[in-house]
Amino acid sequence: MNQSITEKVLSANSICFLTGAGVSAESGIPTFRDAKTGYWEQFNPQELATQEAFTKDPQLVWNWYQWRRQLVADAKPNSAHKVITKIQQQLPNVNVITQNVDGLHQASGSREVIEFHGNIRNNKCNICKYAEVNMDNLTEDIPECPHCKTLLRPAVVWFGEAIPARASAHSIKAVKECDVFFSVGTSSQVHPAAGLAQLARINKAMIIEINPNATPLSSSADYAIAEPAGSALEDLAADLFK
Numbered sequence: 249m250n251q252s253i254t255e256k257v258l259s260a261n262s263i264c265f266l267t268g269a270g271v272s273a274e275s276g277i278p279t280f281r282d283a284k285t286g287y288w289e290q291f292n293p294q295e296l297a298t299q300e301a302f303t304k305d306p307q308l309v310w311n312w313y314q315w316r317r318q319l320v321a322d323a324k325p326n327s328a329h330k331v332i333t334k335i336q337q338q339l340p341n342v343n344v345i346t347q348n349v350d351g352l353h354q355a356s357g358s359r360e361v362i363e364f365h366g367n368i369r370n371n372k373c374n375i376c377k378y379a380e381v382n383m384d385n386l387t388e389d390i391p392e393c394p395h396c397k398t399l400l401r402p403a404v405v406w407f408g409e410a411i412p413a414r415a416s417a418h419s420i421k422a423v424k425e426c427d428v429f430f431s432v433g434t435s436s437q438v439h440p441a442a443g444l445a446q447l448a449r450i451n452k453a454m455i456i457e458i459n460p461n462a463t464p465l466s467s468s469a470d471y472a473i474a475e476p477a478g479s480a481l482e483d484l485a486a487d488l489f490k
């Protein structure tokens with residue numbers, strides 16, 4: 249790993265990781281834009297992950313989420329999650345913001361993970377905000393809200409919906425404070441998450457991207473490391489914790 253990255257990370261007062269689907273790719277969870285497997289062959293996530301799609305065909309959307317929940321239930325954190333956890337444990341003020349809904353950062357031991365797009369393990373009611381954990385029900389039966397009797401939906405952020413206020417506020421605070429901003433495994437195409445790197449830049453943070461493929465962020469990042477997250481972060485950890 250480049251020596252100036254290592255030095256900057258070790259001397260930082262605060263570090264932010266923004267992660268996306270690529271960080272879980274090595275755990276066997278397909279990304280949104282690269283994957284051509286299963287439901288991804290037949291359906292465009294941008295057309296399924298909406299309230300309109302759920303209203304029109306709840307069973308189709310529910311089945312897609314149940315398939316993804318099964319993938320998540322079987323998945324284990326990979327070395328990218330583990331290195332981020334280790335950095336958070338060893339260095340001060342390390343914040344993890346994730347667009348992923350799979351809970352793998354938490355499973356790896358990361359603390360106070362900011363879930364920008366919610367968590368697929370949970371359901372919620374659109375009307376009364378009732379929420380429950382769903383991982384015991386991986387069937388095609390869509391549960392009803394015990395209060396409103398309407399269909400429950402996955403507790404994730406769908407296209408066109410606002411980011412949860414707490415997650416948004418915590419992210420902005422963490423990004424404004426950080427000296428080093430890592431963008432790991434995200435296409436940097438989905439806003440407002442993609443805007444966090446710009447906010448970090450305005451606040452003079454070093455921007456480090458880890459992604460085997462170029463993204464809209466790559467050319468403006470201080471370092472664009474074109475490698476899978478697992479090996480790139482393992483290299484970083486080897487230098488940081490000699």
Ligand code: OAD
Nearest residue numbers: 268269270273279280281347433434435438459461476477
């Ligand atoms: P995408 O699927 O758009 O992008 C995944 C990125 O991960 C791509 O840029 C890949 O090049 C990269 N990638 C693939 N394998 C990798 C690896 N092993 N290591 C590192 N990077 C790798 O996923 P996101 O950018 O996370 O939103 O997508 C953002 C949001 O769009 C998602 O949270 C979801 C989606 O629609 C909602 O559901 C609201």
